[in-house]
Every structure is written in C-alpha cells, then in structure tokens.
C-alpha cells in the first residue's frame with residue numbers, strides 16, 4: 001500500500017513507531033509479522049538512520065555503520081539475519097576475513113582475523129609473556145557468548161519468557177547473571193598485567209563502546225569479541241542501507257506501513273498514558289502503543305514536556321551522558337591509493353594519551369574492498385571518522401564552518417597518508433560531515449553516538465529495557481539495553497516487540 005493512498009489519520013494503529021533506525025524497524029517488523037497493525041513515522045527520506053546511505057557521483061556511501069555483526073547464519077545471536085527472516089526477507093552477506101586492522105602506538109600493527117586461533121597467535125606474538133593471560137581473557141568472553149548463543153533473545157522484562165528460558169537453560173542463565181554487573185576491564189585485569197596489552201584491550205572496547213574496557217559491560221564485550229570469530233563480520237551486498245530497505249519491504253509485505261518525511265514533534269498523552277503522536281504539519285496519529293526509536297534525550301526532553309520528565313529518566317541521565325558525535329570524511333579515491341592486501345576496516349592511533357580525545361582514534365572503512373559495485377570502476381569508497389563534540393562546531397558563521405571543515409579534513413587526510421600514501425593525489429570526491437550533520441540528518445541530540453556511562457557503572461545493570469514510566473510508551477534503539485551497534489539495537493527491537501506483543505495479547 002503506498003503511503004500517499006492511505007488515510008492514516010482516521011485510523012488507529014496497534015503500534016506507532018517513531019523512527020526507522022534498525023531498532024525501530026526490527027520492532028515494527030516483528031509486530032507486523034505477529035499480525036499487529038503497525039505504522040512507522042520517519043522524519044527522513046529513507047529508512048535506516050545511522051545505518052542508512054547516501055549517493056553522490058556514482059558512489060554509495062554508508063552513513064555510519066559498516067562493520068556488521070548479526071548477519072551470520074547459525075546460533076541465536078545473528079539477530080539481523082533473524083529479523084529479516086521473520087518477514088521472509090534476506091540480504092546477501094559478504095564475509096569479511098579481518099574484523100579490524102589496528103595501527104596502534106609503538107608499532108602495534110595487528111589484524112583481527114576471523115579465525116580465533118590466528119588472532120590469539122598474532123596478539124601473543126606481540127606479548128609472548130602474556131600468552132596465557134590473553135587466552136584466558138578471550139576464553140572468558142566466549143563463556144558469555146556461548147550462554148547468549150543458546151537462547152532466544154527476547155524481552156528480559158517479560159516474566160514468563162524469563163522463567164521459560166531459565167527452565168530450558170539454567171546454567172547459562174546463572175552464568176549471564178554473574179556477568180551482567182561486570183565490566184570487561186575488570187576481567188582483563190584478572191589475567192593480564194602488561195600495561196601496553198591492557199591499553200590494547202581498552203582500544204578493543206573503545207572502538208565500539210566509545211569507553212575504555214573498565215567501563216565497557218562484559219556482556220557486550222563477550223558478544224563482540226566472540227561473534228567476530230563465530231558468525232563473523234559480514235558486509236551486506238549493495239551497502240549497509242540494504243538491511244533497512246529489506247526490512248521495510250518485509251514490513252510492507254506483512255501489512256505494516258511506513259511514512260517518510262513525517263517528523264514527530266510531540267507524543268500525546270491522556271491521563272498519563274501515551275495515546276498518539278503529532279507531526280510537524282499538525283497531523284495526528286493514534287496508536288494503542290507508541291514506540292520511540294529516537295534517543296532518550298530526544299524522547300523525554302523534546303517529544304514530551306521537559307518539566308514532566310519521569311524520575312527514573314532523571315536517574316538514568318545521572319548515570320549516562322551523551323557520547324561525542326563524529327567528524328566523518330566520505331571519500332571517493334583511485335584504486336591505486338590502496339596498497340595490495342588492504343583490509344576493509346582500520347583503526348589508527350598514534351599516541352595512547354589521545355585514544356578518547358576528539359580527533360584521537362581514527363576509524364576507517366573501505367567497503368568497496370568487499371563490494372566493488374558501491375563505487376565506479378577503479379575507484380573505492382573510504383569513510384574515515386573520528387569522535388568530535390558538537391560544541392566545537394557551534395556558533396560559527398557559514399564561511400567559518402566551511403573553513404573549519406576543510407582544515408579538519410586535511411589534518412585527517414595527512415594522518416591517513418601514512419597508511420595510504422598518495423591519498424591526497426588520488427582523491428576524486430570528498431564530503432565532510434560534522435556533529436551538526438549527524439544531529440540534522442539522524443535526528444539525534446547533539447549528533448551523539450549514544451549513551452556512555454558517566455563513571456564506572458556495574459556492567460549493564462543500569463541500562464533500561466523497553467517499557468518506560470509512561471504507560472503505553474516504549475523506547476527502542478541504542479539508548480536501551482544492550483546499547484549501540486546494529487546487532488545490539490536489533491536485540492532491543494526483538495525485546496521491545498516481544499514486550500508489546502505480550503502487552504497487547506498478540
């Protein structure tokens with residue numbers, strides 16, 4: 001059914017989802033597959049949010065994510081594959097043989113290969129005196145993963161599911177309960193003493209959690225550090241945007257609907273319950289349940305009256321703060337720029353002191369090494385990005401903003417030249433995105449990558465699930481359990497849909 005032919009306003013939906021990030025899409029598709037009447041309202045032109053794409057001069061760039069977990073074909077943690085399957089859809093996944101090629105201080109140059117044993121061997125070659133500690137730390141991560149990977153991952157807020165899972169997998173559940181309040185850094189320090197190696201473990205965590213190991217929940221670390229060797233990192237043919245596109249196709253086939261350029265400005269409440277939403281143009285849509293895929297800051301400070309923010313949300317904000325956003329360079333480059341054997345994903349850091357600083361850690365993705373069709377023949381896409389705060393980009397005139405973008409871009413290109421000599425000369429296309437770009441196009445407060453702990457917390461214990469203090473309102477996406485990353489927000493989508501399905505008696 002096409003968006004324009006539907007008179008949405010006169011109908012009441014079972015579920016209205018604000019936003020079509022992967023969290024929102026998984027919630028919507030799961031519910032549509034169960035027979036719920038679902039409408040997604042998306043402010044942008046296409047679905048996907050941070051997992052969307054844009055096209056320029058024959059290049060198809062991923063907006064953000066391109067190191068994709070959850071597209072494997074075994075176990076239970078391959079949540080993107082499972083979400084697509086639920087609506088009879090799929091994407092062609094291209095296996096990436098190396099998760100990351102690290103270029104770190106003191107010439108620590110290491111590739112995280114898909115084979116676990118090769119990875120351990122490569123790391124132990126740099127730290128032979130820590131061979132045993134390395135294995136014990138990463139083996140402990142496998143314990144977490146093996147527990148998760150035997151159960152259906154649904155809503156931890158649903159007592160019957162918890163009971164059923166406990167009866168089916170009592171030992172795995174007890175083990176996960178043990179890890180839930182723990183952070184990866186504490187476990188790493190149990191086995192590893194070498195300060196350089198501990199810094200490496202910090203980077204292993206920082207590159208997806210944007211905090212060092214001592215603040216990174218062990219559950220998330222267990223997932224990432226093991227799944228890369230199990231389901232592996234896989235790139236969707238046609239670009240990351242395909243995942244969202246295919247979920248939308250599945251949603252529509254299952255009877256769900258999506259409306260683009262539909263920015264929600266208000267969540268309507270009646271007697272304390274969420275009952276509908278209002279768009280920028282004044283249109284109103286009613287639903288039995290409302291799901292926000294916007295960040296918690298956007299949901300509780302913009303879509304609801306800021307003076308009525310529920311106490312538990314205030315508490316959450318005392319525990320978590322917004323992470324920085326990113327400065328992104330989307331480049332089209334000549335093939336000759338990339339040395340033979342270049343891998344798809346790189347992390348570059350010259351000085352450990354700068355790991356968490358703006359413009360410190362530099363992330364690079366070259367997805368055309370896996371799918372050449374995303375660029376014209378003999379050219380590649382290089383997406384380089386580094387954490388940056390919005391404050392540094394505020395209050396500038398248009399010309400100052402452009403000049404600052406240019407200056408920053410060349411600083412980054414200079415750093416990249418050390419690994420990709422001739423990058424400047426081989427540059428065919430360059431577009432620079434700032435934290436302001438992320439805020440504007442992704443609808444995320446300050447362009448944040450998501451919540452990070454303000455101080456060391458007890459693992460994932462204080463990360464909220466999907467239901468909220470406002471009856472009928474749920475949150476999904478990276479500011480709910482278990483956090484950032486496509487597979488993680490898919491988990492949040494499965495959990496949110498499950499909770500709502502039970503609440504609606506589906």
Ligand SMILES: Cc1cc2nc3c(=O)[nH]c(=O)nc-3n(C[C@H](O)[C@H](O)[C@H](O)COP(=O)(O)OP(=O)(O)OC[C@H]3O[C@@H](n4cnc5c(N)ncnc54)[C@H](O)[C@@H]3O)c2cc1C
Pocket residue numbers: 018019020021022023024041042043044047048049050051063064065066067068069262263264265293294295298326328385441442443444449450476477478479483484485486487489
């Ligand atoms: C530069 C970058 C690189 C990344 N790299 C990786 C990676 O390699 N691997 C990985 O797994 N993850 C990566 N991530 C993280 C991952 O992309 C995110 O964690 C995930 O996509 C967030 O999904 P989400 O469902 O929470 O919502 P989002 O992607 O934020 O989507 C929310 C959607 O809601 C819409 N919306 C918001 N407010 C409204 C409103 N009021 N009305 C209507 N619509 C609204 C937005 O337009 C958006 O489409 C990266 C992120 C970035 C920014």
